[in-house]
Amino acid sequence: MEAVKVIEIKKSVFAENEQDANQLRKELKGKGVFLLNLMSSPGSGKTTTLIQTINRLKEHLNIAVMEADIDSDVDAIRIKEATGIPSIQLHTGGMCHLDAEMTRQGLDNLELQNIDLVILENVGNLVCPAEFDTGAACNAMLLSVPEGHDKPLKYPLMFSICDVVVVNKMDVLPYFDFDLEQCKEWIHMRNPKAEVIPISAKTGEGVDAFAAWLLQKVNNWKL
């Protein structure tokens, strides 16, 4: 009988993606392109927030958007119509997240030499995108009031990797028992450095603060 030979590997399945992501981040830094990875649950208001934010920043920066979706084009079209900036759709082919390789393929479809900021709207999901570094300069997470203030306890990994948590749909606060201070405390328990910015993408409240945060990050990246 043939002998069985064992080959030891002992390697995390995420290791290769992390290498790809670090390489991509380095290349983007070299080109002066800032990539923001925006994550959230489905329907928390990513596309609406992006439209509001882009309309405040497009005078100052050249912006492009990549919309990742399992299978549809509606968000890319919405962005293009509402802001006039280039926006492309990435289909993940049934996958629940984007990895660095897929992000790179998306970026290849943009004319990066003219662009300062690329925003990636990741697939709506709080688990998988947190595990796959896309090569972004910053990770942002959108949490909306109706989802509840205990999300940081339920999805610790997502909150621990975010540079900023935008709390959206503040206009509906009176109808929900969402405790913003408690939420901040739980976010900071996971991630003491995370910035927390409350907004309403519907009324525009707080969007200036988020836009200012982002503009400063982009400008620092280019130094």
Next chain:
Amino acid sequence: MHELGIVFYIIRDVKKVAEEHRVPLVKTVVMNIGEVSTVVPEYLTDCWRWAADKEDLLRGCELKCNIIKAVTTCNACGAEYATVEHGRKCPLCGSEDTVLKCGNEVEIKEIEV
């Protein structure tokens, strides 16, 4: 689907190792899966069966999952305790200043060829 994505990563890594060692057929892939990783071993093996049989190198290859128990260390009193039973709060001193020591793994341990 989460587990399917992970299966594609496993296949990519195993293919690479098999090429380096000039292996024509892999019999078993052994994984270390942490108790508090986000991977469900049953889903992983289901996805594996479907995806692995499409590859000549991995046809009929079995995926085995070793479950790694999750252990948390308390920074306040130094105790180590089982994460799944007690969560973030140290059962000895009540501190919440705790870090996961292990149990988060999703790694390929070895392959049998």
